[in-house]
Amino acid sequence: MLLSLTTATAYQLPVAYTVVEAVDRAVPQSRERRDDMELALQEAVSNAVIHGNLAVSSLRDPTLAALNAFSAQVSERLADPALANLRIQVAVTIRDEDITIDVTDQGSGFVPKPKAAATASGRGIGLIGTLCAAWQLLDDGRRIHMRFAR
Numbered sequence: 001m002l003l004s005l006t007t008a009t010a011y012q013l014p015v016a017y018t019v020v021e022a023v024d025r026a027v028p029q030s031r032e033r034r035d036d037m038e039l040a041l042q043e044a045v046s047n048a049v050i051h052g053n054l055a056v057s058s059l060r061d062p063t064l065a066a067l068n069a070f071s072a073q074v075s076e077r078l079a080d081p082a083l084a085n086l087r088i089q090v091a092v093t094i095r096d097e098d099i100t101i102d103v104t105d106q107g108s109g110f111v112p113k114p115k116a117a118a119t120a121s122g123r124g125i126g127l128i129g130t131l132c133a134a135w136q137l138l139d140d141g142r143r144i145h146m147r148f149a150r
Helices: 007-012 015-026 031-053 064-078 124-131
Strands: 002-006 087-094 098-104 134-138 143-149
Touching (some): 007 031, 007 087
């Protein structure tokens, strides 16, 4: 299954929920597996949209002022057609032994920071790591490959 969306569309739609529902129709999953897959995919899509295509940095501190500035920057970048029309792709492969999901953006790439340098909103990659059997960043951080055991 391949889903290709603009950044603006991916920001507005429940992409993770929709993809996981389609996977579950093809190969039924336990509720826990579906929840884990949906949360990991939501984090990956959010990262691709916000940090990848919109190039908005992680929230630096958990204050209301910082959150408001972060939200304003996201809105400003979504209003730019050049950024809003960049693509996000979600590719799902279902095999006997596993399900893999790749999320690809058109941003400048991503290099994970050491744990000590985590920011207020920079916890998504760590969360993804706890929810799937394996993951890796590819294409200079523009694609995350997640594997879920069946």
